[in-house]
Amino acid sequence: MLLGLFKIICFRMNENIYKIPDRAEWVDLYANKLYAYAFSRLRDHAAAEDMVQDTFLVALEKTGTFRGESTFETWLIAILRRKIVDHFRKIAKECSTSLNELNEMTESSFFTEKGKWLSEERPAHWSSSPMNELEQKELRRIISDCQSKLKTLQQTIFTLKYTEDISSEDICKELEISASNYWVILHRVRLQMRKCIEKNWFVK
Amino acid sequence: MMKKLMLSCEQATYLSALQEERKLSISEQMRLRIHLWMCVFCRRFVRQMNEVTSHTHEMVDVGQRALLSAESKERMKKKLYI
Numbered sequence: 415m416l417l418g419l420f421k422i423i424c425f426r427m428n429e430n431i432y433k434i435p436d437r438a439e440w441v442d443l444y445a446n447k448l449y450a451y452a453f454s455r456l457r458d459h460a461a462a463e464d465m466v467q468d469t470f471l472v473a474l475e476k477t478g479t480f481r482g483e484s485t486f487e488t489w490l491i492a493i494l495r496r497k498i499v500d501h502f503r504k505i506a507k508e509c510s511t512s513l514n515e516l517n518e519m520t521e522s523s524f525f526t527e528k529g530k531w532l533s534e535e536r537p538a539h540w541s542s543s544p545m546n547e548l549e550q551k552e553l554r555r556i557i558s559d560c561q562s563k564l565k566t567l568q569q570t571i572f573t574l575k576y577t578e579d580i581s582s583e584d585i586c587k588e589l590e591i592s593a594s595n596y597w598v599i600l601h602r603v604r605l606q607m608r609k610c611i612e613k614n615w616f617v618k
Numbered sequence: 619m620m621k622k623l624m625l626s627c628e629q630a631t632y633l634s635a636l637q638e639e640r641k642l643s644i645s646e647q648m649r650l651r652i653h654l655w656m657c658v659f660c661r662r663f664v665r666q667m668n669e670v671t672s673h674t675h676e677m678v679d680v681g682q683r684a685l686l687s688a689e690s691k692e693r694m695k696k697k698l699y700i
Contacts, residue, residue, distance in 0.1 A: 441695050449686040454678045463690055470698050529626025537662040540669075554677050557670060576674040582639050601632045604667055611670060 432482040440470060444487055448494055455498055455577060457558070465501070469494045499580070499588055502570045506589045524605050538612055553615060560610035568603045575600065625653040630660045634667070 435443060448469055452462035472493050480489055524535045531537075545553065561569060570589065574580045580588075586596050625633070630653040633646055642650065654661050 438699060441691050441698065445686050445691055445694060449690075450684045453684040462684075463686070463694075466686070467694055467697060470694065474698070525626070525628040529628035531627045531659050536659045537666060539662065540666055550673075554673055557673055557677065561674075576671050577678045579675075597632070597636065601635050604635055605631065607670060608663060608666055612666075 432485050434477060434480055434482075434486050437474065440473070444490055445470075447487065448490060451491060451494060452498065455573065456501070457562075461501075465494060465497050468497060472497075499574070499578075502574060503588050506567050506570045506591075524609075535609065537608065540612070553611075556611055556614045557607075559614065560607055563610060564603060564606065568599060568606070571596070571599055572603050572607065623649060623652075625649045627653075627657060627660050630654065630657065631663050634660075634664045 445466055448466045449462055452465045453459065456462050456465070469490055473490055476493075480486065524532060526532055561572060564572060567589075571585060574585050574588075575582065582593070582596060582600075586593050589596075591599075630650055633642060633650045636642065637650070654664065
């Protein structure tokens, strides 16, 4: 009887080791999931598709490094996530003018010299009544629009922080910017996003 | 003395971003709380930004429902299985 129990335990343990499905099935099994993951972050169909393709290619190459500690799907998503961060980093590097951008950003001001809100920049009251579904949808469209209007570096930081939930420390490392510049940019982005949304939604 | 104690709106909104990530020092916390208590605009700013960022997180979930077309899948298969 003990032996039987032992066999059951062994069987259970074997179950925990994740296997790689036949590669002919990868696209059917995982493409949609990966695509949705990429699209929700990149908001660009072509780019998302490319990235899924690349993920499969990397997976083909590195099949040997899959240890079966997590599901194959989790492993694929980890590769994809890495690719997305790389993509953002490349964009941030491409705007090598990042510091110019920083100077430019601080030019148009939200505050007086003493640090009080300029009268035209003061946050207005947003309706406090709960939004219906249509309004929520509209608000999200506006957030998306405002996000796409941000400058590249700002947009990247906003996306990494508020959709990817990557810590500021990691964002600084990935984008190779100093912590103090990062906080200045993030502060700026928040001010701009709020203003943009207000302009397009709440005050008509 | 009072000046040192008081945050400007610029500083208060800056701290509100910082606060999302790290614990503020006790003096920062106190000063931010006092400022928000007194300043309706900064209070709105913090509340509205919280609302916006809660949406950005949900927006990801909505995007998660995007589907890949059958043609795209075929294209991928061709590239992968040659």
